[in-house]
Amino acid sequence: MTIYRLITRSLWYFRKQHFAVFVGTLISTAVLTGALIIGDSVNYSLRKLVEVRLGNTKYVLTTGSRFVRAELANELSSAMHISSASLMLLQGIAINTEVNLRINTCQVVGIDSTFWNFSGNSLPLLDNEQAIVSENVAQKLKLTVGEEFLLRVENATIIPVNAPFVPESKPSVAIRFKIKAIVNDSCFGRFSLRSNQSAPFNIFVSRRFISKKLDLSNLSNCILFSDRKDKIISQSELEHAISAHLQTEDAGLDIHKLADSDRYEIVSKRVFIDEPMSRAILRIPLPSEKVLTYLVNAIQFNGKSTPYSFITAATFPIVPENIKNDEIIVNDWLSNDLGIIAGDTISLNYYVIGPLRTLSDKSKQFVVSKVIPTESGLANRSLMPSFPGLSDAGSCRDWNTGIPIDLKKIRDKDEKYWNDYKGTPKAFISLQTGVDLWGNQFGNLTAIRFNTNDITIDSLQKAIIRNLVPADIGITLTPVYQDGLQAANNAVDFGELFLSLSFFIIAAAILLTVLLHALNTDTRSLESGVLAGLGLSNKRILHIRFAESGMVILFGGIFGALFGIFYNYGLIMGLNSVWSDAVRANMLEVNIKCSTLLIGALCGIFVALLSVFWVTRWKLKHSVASLIKGISDNSTAISSRKQRWGKRIAYVGIIGALILVSISIIVSSFENAGVFLSAGGLFLIGSSAFIIQYITKFGDDSGQSVMSISHLAIKNAGRNIGRSLTIILVLAIGTFSIIITGSYRKTFYGTENIRKSGTGGFLFWAETTLPVIFNLNTTEGKKNLTFNNEKDLESVQFLQIQSLAGDDASCLNLNQVKRPRILGISTDEFDKRGAFSFTQLQKTVNEQHPWLILDKTLGKNIYPAFADQTVIKYGLKKEVGDTLNYKNEIGDTIRFVLVGGLNNSIFQGNLLISDKVFGFQFPSAGGSRIMLIDAPKKNEEAVAEIIRNSFADYGIEITLAATRLAEFNSVENTYLTVFMALGGLGIIIGTFGMGIILYRNLLERRRELGVMMALGFKKSEIFRLVIIENIFLLSAGIICGFISAIIGILPSIISPAFNVNGIFLAVLIVLVFVIGGLWILFLVKSSIKVSLISLLRNE
């Protein structure tokens, strides 16, 4: 006889009991492993998506709001021996006009043949007006190959739309395209440079064709680079090469020799030479002339006025060195027109152009210091910058300046001046004064001149490029592939998430395993006693028991890990379908790693073994004699101590819960949900202890009265307090958890109109693909709206928000993002409305006027910012007080300090800064793309219709702010649904455990029931007796959990936004009760079926 034989014999003999432990271990391990595999699967899918999105792309050169030569890609390709592709990356709106279907945000990719090399597939070359679309575009627009659709492409321009004197242009260019091919994911159907699992709507067109259509021929705003086959190219190597191959044309500069002059003039295609560019030019150690020419509305003197004239602010020799800041030099023509002479004071009226083309009327007085000839030396028409719509105009009446021109003011002599001298400045001031008056974020100069005798044009170009840091003008190289992998690797940890979501089911399965093992050990305590009596040490018996159960657990763990794969398939199916709200994708694939299976199996086995070891040790603690007798040595003594403790726990739990709730109600602190949750938890513990006390008291109260069946039933429930407590606790905790989880679903119904709510009280959130460059609250701006009844627009207010493209940091994106989209918001408007609420604010923030902090500067290029608390915590993995770094348009690093976390709002995924800071740092962002609309609820339909019609060509998506918030909430709510579903499964497993306990109880009590029959009890009475006992425990558990949960969610119940899925909860609780009840019914019936008296006969 060996231990091995004893174990194998026991394994077989007690196979039914072991099978139950096997199932328990299998479930807990399967759920645990499944949760770990889902982490791997999501991670794998996101990493795979990086390949799908980028193909062979390793680096990407983006140019911000500029355009570089498309040829630059080829030059770099040859120099570095790598593949490259020039793209024109734009946004657009695709419309199937036949069936009136549209996609408001498409990614339009202007490509040439080199692009497909990056996908590893060769696709047909695109002719003009031919397009290749991704599958989702074809599906959404219901188009097939050969069919046509209308594409409105963003009217990209070299000059920023917000720059002064830029004429208004159409927001988009409409072109009809014929579909040449539809591409799936393997052929760049999901091509995107952004780390996001949501599939973009891709439309590939000929770059040459689209560039030409937009007057951007031979230009590109994005270049893809691959790695070299034989060598990994580092970012610095490539950056070096880019710097070496960059030309002044790539920086948007035009260098030419001025006609009839010994000057080279450097001008920008963006009209104003921006700061980093002028810095690079002026770093050339040669004398230069700096020019800033501006259009003023009027020059006035003594009641007379000369309209619309150019004034030049410049350095010597254009303007004398000794000119004072308040002095002005005028030309003959102006002098004659206004009748002014040296010493007269004249006034200049001009516009300063703000965001959304807001015009501020300004004026400044100057003293005439000198009168010069109209065209003389350096003072000539070449000083007028090349303003589109102005410099090329045949007459003044043809001017298209982007500012209102009052044609009535233009006189014949003005037309004649234009014909004779074009934009020759009529007056000159010092550069310093000019910069003070007209300097703007797009630049402080319109031209810089060098003497041709000092430098050649070639040297000048080289010197500028040498001094220029590409990143300073927004030309940046990004290791997009590496960044993508990093974002995927640091993505939401689904393993951890599902481990917590599956917590209850794992706990229930472990508890079931422990319970089953404890019951098995109980049943075999006699055997343990005999073994001890025969001289086997406790340690040896423990080893035997442990080895026996260990074998079962080992197999349970191995099979559990394998079942975990199926469980994971189920979860992935759920996430790709019914729970897709949580991941916003259907591309998740199962990825099984042996190491994960091993870890899952080992964890499952370890936890089960630990539980079993603990239970076995505990059970073997009793003396041998008591094991043989089947009783605990000092069970009654422990019971007495437990009773005292139980009483204390009951009092502390219940009274503590009531005190906490009362205090919170008295001080009206309903916002502190944690206190109520704690009160609920306390009540659960207290009430469970109270019920146990009640049962025990019944047990102690024996013989004092004639007992009824119910009385006896409750006394019976106290026979094995441990088992009864287990049943009550499992059911109570399960019910409590599920109700609590259900009620924490994020809802806002009834609160969406409140300013402090997540909608800010705004009715609509509208987002356009193309920027809106006018202010909709002005009379001028409202002219752009299409409406029949002006009354519909009464009390309608627009809050236009400028945005800087970035990654979506909301819960809709699983990847970790570094730089979310920035929104420049009007702090005054938000403050005035007291809109939104905060979860956390830094101490420096005024709690009464939190928004105003955003207007402050915390240091050089350091600004405060807000974001949703969930975005800060989960999307950015940061905390309030942390900093996010961005580059502004002139290449400076700007730091945004997170000074507060918004409470669950429609701004999820964005970083909020002041519009003033935004305009200062990102002037080229151009127009607003987001609108918050305040409107009366009763006009909801009419306002939505007006907005929809007015901005159809802008690709507007207008949604109720409440709907947008609901979309974000749906992610979290889906997780809660998963938790509730898995939790429900956990409770059902708990009822199985209850069934098993009941089964054991009945087995142990069959003789006792037989005695009762012998004493004259009818079967129906015995049936009632057992049913009452067990239904009592079942109901007690559920009721304890239910009442505790109600206490825990009191703040939610009182809130008008309370919208728990009551039906789901009710069904779940009823299901638990019914399943538990069925167990009881089935087991009791089958026990009573046997002739109980026959058991006595056997005795």
Next chain:
Amino acid sequence: MIIELQNIIKSFKNGTLGNTRQVLNDISLTINSGESMAIIGPSGSGKSTLLNILGTLDSPTSGNIIFKGIELNKMNEKALAGIRNQHIGFVFQLHYLLPQLNLIENVLIPVIPEKDKGKRKAAHVRAMDLLQHVGLADKTHQLPGKLSVGECQRAAVVRALINNPEIILADEPTGSLDHDSASLLGEMLIDINRTFAVSIVVVTHSLELANTMNKVYKLYNGKLLTETTNQ
């Protein structure tokens, strides 16, 4: 002398009432080699408790147990298990054969701790001999469930003898048997006592069985009252 009990007191605490009940009150007893002894007394008089203390299954509240000159009170659980395994044989009121093991396997359970292969083989041979001795040679591979209670109890006696103990402690060994089986088992115990020179202590209600032993003690209210010597 095999075992000597010196002033043994055993008391239990009543949990609900919180008081203490003394079951054994200053018991002193000596068991010599080859001696057979019966302890009789009414239910609840502490007979089984006394037997359990003799067999190290339970420990006294106070007093000493000396086993072959060694004080057992000072021994740890593992050493006590070794004493039980090698020197004491137990027969319970119910046979307590493990249902999952056949007869020979049940009999050989006490050999499990033995590591010496030669001794294990010898034990197997001895088990077969003993089973033949008690008339169970043809049932060695039967599971306990297939045997009568009397046969199981006989097998339990063989199990108690397998490690060649100096003493067998039997707690109501005939309590669950019919008259014939009880007589047979009684005879078997006497036979074992004589054949193998093993001391036997039997706790019983059966005067018939008690009278087959050399000495009979009466336990009443925790005190060992009288000693009767049978020739």
